[in-house]
Amino acid sequence: MSVRHAILGLLHYQDMHGYRIKRHMEQHFGNMWSINYGQIYPNLKKMEEEGLVTKKEVARSGTPSRKLYSITPAGKEVFSQWLVSDPQGTMLLRDPFLLRFVFFGFGSKDRTLGLVDEQIRSYETQLEKRRENMRRRQRQGIYVRQMGELGLLLNEMILEWLKRSRKEIAESSDGDIPTELMELSLD
Amino acid sequence: MSVRHAILGLLHYQDMHGYRIKRHMEQHFGNMWSINYGQIYPNLKKMEEEGLVTKKEVARSGTPSRKLYSITPAGKEVFSQWLVSDPQGTMLLRDPFLLRFVFFGFGSKDRTLGLVDEQIRSYETQLEKRRENMRRRQRQGIYVRQMGELGLLLNEMILEWLKRSRKEIAESSDGDIPTELMELSLD
DNA sequence: CCTCTCATGTAAGACGTTACATGATTCA
DNA sequence: TGAATCATGTAACGTCTTACATGAGAGG
Numbered sequence: 522m523s524v525r526h527a528i529l530g531l532l533h534y535q536d537m538h539g540y541r542i543k544r545h546m547e548q549h550f551g552n553m554w555s556i557n558y559g560q561i562y563p564n565l566k567k568m569e570e571e572g573l574v575t576k577k578e579v580a581r582s583g584t585p586s587r588k589l590y591s592i593t594p595a596g597k598e599v600f601s602q603w604l605v606s607d608p609q610g611t612m613l614l615r616d617p618f619l620l621r622f623v624f625f626g627f628g629s630k631d632r633t634l635g636l637v638d639e640q641i642r643s644y645e646t647q648l649e650k651r652r653e654n655m656r657r658r659q660r661q662g663i664y665v666r667q668m669g670e671l672g673l674l675l676n677e678m679i680l681e682w683l684k685r686s687r688k689e690i691a692e693s694s695d696g697d698i699p700t701e702l703m704e705l706s707l708d
Numbered sequence: 709m710s711v712r713h714a715i716l717g718l719l720h721y722q723d724m725h726g727y728r729i730k731r732h733m734e735q736h737f738g739n740m741w742s743i744n745y746g747q748i749y750p751n752l753k754k755m756e757e758e759g760l761v762t763k764k765e766v767a768r769s770g771t772p773s774r775k776l777y778s779i780t781p782a783g784k785e786v787f788s789q790w791l792v793s794d795p796q797g798t799m800l801l802r803d804p805f806l807l808r809f810v811f812f813g814f815g816s817k818d819r820t821l822g823l824v825d826e827q828i829r830s831y832e833t834q835l836e837k838r839r840e841n842m843r844r845r846q847r848q849g850i851y852v853r854q855m856g857e858l859g860l861l862l863n864e865m866i867l868e869w870l871k872r873s874r875k876e877i878a879e880s881s882d883g884d885i886p887t888e889l890m891e892l893s894l895d
Numbered sequence: 896c897c898t899c900t901c902a903t904g905t906a907a908g909a910c911g912t913t914a915c916a917t918g919a920t921t922c923a
Numbered sequence: 924t925g926a927a928t929c930a931t932g933t934a935a936c937g938t939c940t941t942a943c944a945t946g947a948g949a950g951g
Contacts, residue, residue: 522910523807530811540930549810553801557912562932587930604815607823608804611830614740614862615802617795619855620710623736624717626849628791636794643798663880664812667873671866675801678865679858686854693850709938727902744940749904768947774902 524560525568529600532574532592539565539588549665551672552651565590573599630690637687644680651676711747712755716787719761719779726752726775736852738859739838752777760786817877824874831867838863 531537531545539561546556565588568574573596580586592600618640625633651673658669718724718732726748733743752775755761760783767773779787805827812820838860845856 533814604808605819610804612803616799617797621791623851623855624791625851627720632792662813663876664810668810671869674865678861682858689850
């Protein structure tokens with residue numbers, strides 16, 4: 522369960538409450554992660570019960586009181602173990618556009634080009650934001666900065682790939698898109 | 709639910725049984741996806757009940773009989789609707805190594821370098837395989853080929869990034885790794 | 896003989912997302 | 924005045940993974 526470990530990791534920097542954990546998480550990961558409150562709050566609760574974190578309630582007039590969480594020695598121990606353990610499993614890229622992309626041969630070329638253009642625009646906007654964040658990240662440590670760098674590189678790579686693909690699609694004739702499955706390596 | 713649509717997409721090429729669907733899926737997606745039988749078989753069952761696919765049982769001596777699934781017109785309709793709908797949500801990259809990476813500042817440099825080296829080796833091996841597959845993919849349609857291309861580019865990019873990071877880590881002194889969180893953009 | 900690939904499936908549990916409810920403050 | 928941000932949380936639902944069970948054939 523990686524969310525727990527990520528939370529414990531962030532609490533090494535400083536005490537935090539749920540709302541901030543969410544924000545920091547997304548930014549620490551070069552904006553390649555999403556996480557939601559449905560994961561954070563229940564996890565904090567459970568970890569408190571397990572003695573990995575402690576809660577300090579900071580009452581404020583009106584708005585809900587902030588709940589500041591701190592990591593305990595037990596929490597640090599769990600985190601350290603995880604940090605040095607070797608990571609099981611490989612990289613997974615999940616993308617609703619890319620999933621459609623492989624099947625665009627079964628759709629109309631016009632619609633396909635429209636969707637590709639939308640993606641290009643979207644990644645161009647994101648790229649701007651990532652470059653902005655990168656400037657602010659210059660004074661972070663190596664690891665956080667490198668992670669931001671990776672996010673940037675990924676964004677740039679996909680943009681270029683999209684543009685190249687767009688060109689190839691635009692220039693293609695229908696015959697270029699076989700609707701028969703050619704076996705790749707096996708069978 | 710994207711698995712269903714992906715299955716329907718593959719059935720456009722030809723009739724298939726569960727085991728093959730799994731293999732093809734992984735290869736169609738530039739080896740960036742994983743999928744398991746716990747998703748495939750129940751989905752095929754449900755889709756048959758819903759009339760999106762039909763089953764033809766091909767008995768064979770001894771081994772379990774193959775269950776060949778074909779897409780129905782209703783299935784094609786559902787798929788087409790999905791294909792032209794605009795994709796909700798953005799790219800997600802989940803990687804157990806990368807998750808640890810951002811926190812390596814809290815671990816030992818030696819162990820960190822060891823883990824990075826392991827990753828480099830692993831991606832080098834994968835790169836070989838991907839290049840192999842790419843050669844075989846030359847006669848696929850644009851979209852499948854481009855997807856394979858993306859897998860390759862991603863692999864190459866990460867490898868370079870890992871090597872650059874490794875260098876920077878090796879050359880770093882402890883002072884380069886702040887253990888205080890500097891706020892990025894907000895707060 | 897042993898391991899790998901082919902082939903199907905289920906059950907339990909872990910994990911993640913979405914939608915909802917609540918309400919103050921800040922800024923345009 | 925209305926939207927965005929800050930802030931906490933839960934319930935229901937969906938999805939995904941893991942582990943198990945079964946068994947034949949091929950190839951080293």
